[in-house]
Amino acid sequence: MSQAVARVKVCGLTCLEDALAALEAGADLLGFNFYPSSPRAVAPASAAEIIAALPAEARTVGVFVNADLATVRSVAATCRLDYIQLHGDEPPAFVAALSPRAFKALRPRSAAEAEAEAALYAPLGPMAADAPLLLVDAYRVGCYGGTGQKGDWALAAGLAARYRLLLAGGLTPENVAEAIRQVRPWGVDVASGVESAPGIKDHDKMRRFIREAKRGSHARDLGLA
Numbered sequence: 001m002s003q004a005v006a007r008v009k010v011c012g013l014t015c016l017e018d019a020l021a022a023l024e025a026g027a028d029l030l031g032f033n034f035y036p037s038s039p040r041a042v043a044p045a046s047a048a049e050i051i052a053a054l055p056a057e058a059r060t061v062g063v064f065v066n067a068d069l070a071t072v073r074s075v076a077a078t079c080r081l082d083y084i085q086l087h088g089d090e091p092p093a094f095v096a097a098l099s100p101r102a103f104k105a106l107r108p109r110s111a112a113e114a115e116a117e118a119a120l121y122a123p124l125g126p127m128a129a130d131a132p133l134l135l136v137d138a139y140r141v142g143c144y145g146g147t148g149q150k151g152d153w154a155l156a157a158g159l160a161a162r163y164r165l166l167l168a169g170g171l172t173p174e175n176v177a178e179a180i181r182q183v184r185p186w187g188v189d190v191a192s193g194v195e196s197a198p199g200i201k202d203h204d205k206m207r208r209f210i211r212e213a214k215r216g217s218h219a220r221d222l223g224l225a
Helices: 016-025 044-052 069-079 092-097 111-124 153-160 176-183 203-221
Strands: 007-010 029-033 060-064 083-086 102-106 134-136 165-167 187-190 195-197
Touching (some): 007 203, 016 044, 016 203, 029 044, 044 069, 060 069, 069 083, 092 111, 102 111, 111 134, 134 153, 153 176, 176 187, 176 203
Parallel strands (some): 007 029, 060 083, 083 102, 102 134, 165 187
C-alpha cells in the first residue's frame, strides 16, 4: 500500500501562519484537533476562519475524540473539513455513519489486536485515494495520542502492507526517514515532533520533517531499507 512518496499530515494546527507554512513545506494533509482536553485544541469557529483562508487545494482533517455524532457533523460542516479522524473509542457503526469521510485511529497493544481492529474499521475508511484508511498511533494508558511516544513500528508494518496506513506516534525530523523505511506506510502524521510548544509549530522543523519523509520514501523505493 506504499506510495512513491509518503504523504505527510501535520496535525494540531492552531493558526493560519502555521497552516500556510505546512503547505509551503509540502504537507499533504492539515489536521485540526477538536478534542477539548488536548493542548492543541482549536475552537471550531477559529478553525473555520483558518480553513477559509487556505488555498482551495488544501486538504483538511478534523480530529475528534469520543464526540457525539451530531457534534462531529456540525463541526465538519462549519469548518468544511475534507476528512474526519476518529481518535477515541468510537465503534465501527459510528465510523460507518460518517463514511466515506471518516477514518479510525487505532492504538493497538498487540499484533492480534491490531489485526482485529483493522478488519473492523478499514473497510469503512475513505474511498478517495488522497486519504488513509486507518491511522496507527502509540498506545499509552489513559491517553488518546499527542504524547510524543514512539509507536510499535513492527506492528504498524504488518498493517501497512495491506492498508493505506497513516503512521503516528513520536515521529520527528530525526527518525521519520527510518520509520518510513521500516514501516512503508501510505503516510506519516506529526504534531509534537515539529513544535516549539503545544500547538505552535516550528517552521524549520516542519520543513526538515517533510524533507526527511521524502528522503525515507526514496530510500525505501530504491530497496535501501
